[in-house]
Amino acid sequence: MADGEILAGFLAPHPPHLVYGENPPQNEPKSQGGWEQLRWAYERARKSLNDLKPDVLLVHSPHWITQLGHHFLGVPTLSGKSVDPIFPNLFRYDFKLDVDVELAEACCAAAADAGLVAKMMRNPRFRVDYGTITTLHMMRPQWDIPVVGLSANNSPYYLTTEEGLEEMDVLGRATRKAIEQTGRRAVLLASNTLCHYHFHEEPDPPEDMSREHPHDYAGYQWDMRMIDLMRRGETREVFRLLPQFIDEAFAEVKSGAFTWMFAAMGYPEIPGELHGYGTVIGTGNAVMEWNLAKAREVGRAA
Amino acid sequence: MTVVSAFLVPGTPLPLLRPDNPPWAPLVAGYQAAGEALRASNPDVLLVYSTQWIAVLDELWQTRAHLTGIHVDENWYEYGDLPFDMQSDVELAEACVAGCKEIGVSAKTVDYDGFPIDTGTIVMNNFLNGDDARPLAIAANNVYHDGETTARLAAMAVETAKAQGKTVALIAVGGLSGTIFRTEIDIAEDHIADATDEEWNREMLRLMESASIEHLKQRAGDYAKAAKVDMGFKHLSWILGGLGDNFDGATVHAYGPVYGSGAAVVEFRPA
Ligand SMILES: [Fe+2]
Numbered sequence: 001m002a003d004g005e006i007l008a009g010f011l012a013p014h015p016p017h018l019v020y021g022e023n024p025p026q027n028e029p030k031s032q033g034g035w036e037q038l039r040w041a042y043e044r045a046r047k048s049l050n051d052l053k054p055d056v057l058l059v060h061s062p063h064w065i066t067q068l069g070h071h072f073l074g075v076p077t078l079s080g081k082s083v084d085p086i087f088p089n090l091f092r093y094d095f096k097l098d099v100d101v102e103l104a105e106a107c108c109a110a111a112a113d114a115g116l117v118a119k120m121m122r123n124p125r126f127r128v129d130y131g132t133i134t135t136l137h138m139m140r141p142q143w144d145i146p147v148v149g150l151s152a153n154n155s156p157y158y159l160t161t162e163e164g165l166e167e168m169d170v171l172g173r174a175t176r177k178a179i180e181q182t183g184r185r186a187v188l189l190a191s192n193t194l195c196h197y198h199f200h201e202e203p204d205p206p207e208d209m210s211r212e213h214p215h216d217y218a219g220y221q222w223d224m225r226m227i228d229l230m231r232r233g234e235t236r237e238v239f240r241l242l243p244q245f246i247d248e249a250f251a252e253v254k255s256g257a258f259t260w261m262f263a264a265m266g267y268p269e270i271p272g273e274l275h276g277y278g279t280v281i282g283t284g285n286a287v288m289e290w291n292l293a294k295a296r297e298v299g300r301a302a
Numbered sequence: 303m304t305v306v307s308a309f310l311v312p313g314t315p316l317p318l319l320r321p322d323n324p325p326w327a328p329l330v331a332g333y334q335a336a337g338e339a340l341r342a343s344n345p346d347v348l349l350v351y352s353t354q355w356i357a358v359l360d361e362l363w364q365t366r367a368h369l370t371g372i373h374v375d376e377n378w379y380e381y382g383d384l385p386f387d388m389q390s391d392v393e394l395a396e397a398c399v400a401g402c403k404e405i406g407v408s409a410k411t412v413d414y415d416g417f418p419i420d421t422g423t424i425v426m427n428n429f430l431n432g433d434d435a436r437p438l439a440i441a442a443n444n445v446y447h448d449g450e451t452t453a454r455l456a457a458m459a460v461e462t463a464k465a466q467g468k469t470v471a472l473i474a475v476g477g478l479s480g481t482i483f484r485t486e487i488d489i490a491e492d493h494i495a496d497a498t499d500e501e502w503n504r505e506m507l508r509l510m511e512s513a514s515i516e517h518l519k520q521r522a523g524d525y526a527k528a529a530k531v532d533m534g535f536k537h538l539s540w541i542l543g544g545l546g547d548n549f550d551g552a553t554v555h556a557y558g559p560v561y562g563s564g565a566a567v568v569e570f571r572p573a
Contacts (some may be wrong), residue, residue, distance in 0.1 A: 064376055065376065065377075066376065067377055067379055067482055067484070068377065068482075068483075068484065068485075068486070068561070069484070069485075080414040080416075081415075082416075083414055083415075083416045083417045083418060085355075085356065085417070085418050086356075086357070086358045086359065087359075088412060088414045088417050092414060092415075092416060104404050112552075117484065117486065119380075121379055121380075122380065122381070123379040123380065123385055125372055125374050126374045126376075126379050127373075127374060127376075127418065129376070151376075155484075158484075161556050168332075200359055200408070200446070201359065201408060202359060242486075290363075
């Protein structure tokens with residue numbers, strides 16, 4: 001089988017507050033809502049994902065941190081209760097997900113071929129990280145599309161940001177190759193927040209939106225500058241500025257998901273669609289989509 | 303005397319999961335010797351700080367009365383599972399939350415089924431507490447706290463235990479030098495990955511043994527930076543804070559490599 005393709009990539013951050021605000025049956029704590037603008041942004045993203053009808057969702061999460069290489073979930077079904085270690089009051093979620101093990105193995109092999117240390121996670125009692133679960137719930141609460149989960153190797157923190165992101169670039173290119181070779185129609189999810197400065201105290205109740213706003217103006221300005229470039233399709237400029245953005249806005253994209261996704265997509269210079277932006281405990285979160293399938297169609301029609 | 307024993311121990315699961323691997327066997331033996339010393343000191347409670355329990359907002363204290371389950375490490379899952387069965391000293395942990403507020407540190411209790419207990423705490427409990435099942439009061443590592451705040455937390459916790467008439471084993475779970483092998487190694491050939499790290503580790507252990515407390519504190523910051531020490535070596539601050547910057551010396555029960563990083567089992571003699 002060949003001719004697989006990446007249909008789209010989404011910037012899909014993972015504050016557990018969004019799941020908490022939505023009150024799905026899987027989540028034990030209940031809220032009076034909150035963070036509506038971001039949750040409605042995800043509603044638009046969900047609709048778009050539904051129209052794409054992908055075979056598989058690939059998600060790279062900063063909360064599965066690995067030291068020895070890049071790891072891939074490799075157990076056909078994983079389930080359990082995910083309790084967020086930082087916000088256990090907001091997120092205690094019963095999950096069950098199916099893994100596309102064949103694609104995960106192909107990604108792992110392609111990453112190894114490209115010179116990375118790559119490993120398959122085969123322990124059935126493994127606890128899937130809360131970043132992966134939150135992003136997947138927000139994008140597809142039905143849990144009916146198989147998943148490939150990738151860890152965040154700590155290279156951007158252990159080495160320099162630039163060296164670390166170079167590894168993520170290699171990982172992205174390898175991921176694309178594996179998708180093409182296995183014939184999958186895939187959607188990529190980069191589970192990253194933008195500006196990551198946050199408040200240190202939670203309001204009571206946590207969903208009191210009168211207390212929610214950007215942590216600081218400089219971080220907000222950085223987010224808007226980057227989003228504006230992404231909306232205009234100025235991908236090269238985004239990546240030129242990325243290390244400075246990471247440094248000055250403490251941006252979570254440092255962990256590599258965003259670079260992995262763009263490398264896999266071939267750094268397309270197409271406008272990203274902003275589904276919405278909002279803050280969560282002061283951090284900046286954008287839900288954005290780069291729809292390659294649509295761009296290819298437009299290209300063919302022109 | 304409230305603090306009847308004090309230990310700095312590594313939180314990596316590898317020696318527990320592969321005790322027969324020659325480079326790790328000394329750590330296992332060291333952990334066993336520390337466990338015997340702990341039992342001999344007969345504490346009412348283990349007062350624990352683990353670098354791997356990361357908190358971001360508040361200082362968190364575990365208050366779930368009974369913690370049991372099977373944990374799988376996110377890095378070393380292929381080496382096996384980590385079953386655990388622990389009791390919390392809820393009364394002490396709750397009093398520590400109140401005590402935090404008195405010293406200006408915002409704090410919260412954690413009492414949730416399925417809350418992810420960190421690998422370091424589980425490894426320590428398996429080695430040191432074993433079947434005794436003495437209760438624990440476990441504090442998180444808030445990443446925004448510096449060494450000084452960590453020391454104040456430990457001092458407050460010891461005072462709180464004293465007010466409850468309890469004796470404690472003071473325990474800090476964390477590693478030494480942090481340079482690791484980033485490609486697969488033959489674990490039977492494991493060694494400290496960086497020669498400078500090795501010198502630094504040995505110097506710090508000598509300062510602990512000789513109770514050169516001022517010198518130890520002076521060098522800790524430089525050591526943390528130069529040798530990529532786990533969490534800036536805040537676990538040492540937990541020990542020093544809990545001991546009131548005063549101890550008579552230390553026994554290094556073991557020192558060795560774990561995938562290139564440094565690990566030691568150290569027992570401090572409270573003054
Ligand atoms: Fe995050």
